[in-house]
Amino acid sequence: MTVTDYQLTLDLPLQNVWTFLDDFNNWASFVDGYINHREINPLQSIWTFKGEFGLIEKSIRLRVDRVKTTHPYHMLVHFSSLQNKLSGEACLHANDFGNNETKIDATIKLKVKGMPGPLIRPIVKNMLPKMLNQLGKRIKTEILRKQPALIM
Structure with missing residues (x-):
């Protein structure tokens, strides 16, 4: 299993940042390889990506299940x-x-199974931190761009 942590600080009020993050529709398209996503219900969706793992290119469909938490400003997602x-x-x-x-603070844990796993795991281990960093930068840029509209 590959684990990657990421931290980002924004000079904006917590509520404004969370209003943006809490809705997948605001930032889903910023994930590398994103093609689309479809909401099944408020806690479930199907996301489609184009993944490139070295010379291998493949379309990947993920079932994303958002887990309800009792903590405010906390999101847990299984996929x-x-x-x-x-x-x-x-x-x-x-x-x-x-x-x-x-x-x-964000943490992603990713497990690759099956025959191609041993070949893909090192690529994922190298790629995941870069993807998360890029996603963080895109989210920050978008939140700051929308900032005047978010402040109440």
Whole structure:
């Protein structure tokens, strides 16, 4: 299993940041390889990506299950490919640091199964931190771009 952590700090109030993050529709398209996603219900969706693993290019469909949590500003998501070759979870937590500063902590755990697993795991281990960093930068740019509209 590959585990990657990421942190991001924004000079915006927690509620404004969370309003953006809490809705997948605001940021799903920022994930590398994103093609589309379809909501089944408020806690389930199917996401489609084009994945490139070295010389291998493949379309991947993930079932994404958002787990209800009792903690505010906390998101836990379980995902698995419809082909059962990929599974994992993502955890996102936002903290108020006062003075309109918000810190976001994210962790992604990813497991590759099956025959191609041993070939793909090293690529994923190298690629995942870069993807998460890129996603964080895109989200930050978009939140800051929309910031005047988010402040109440």
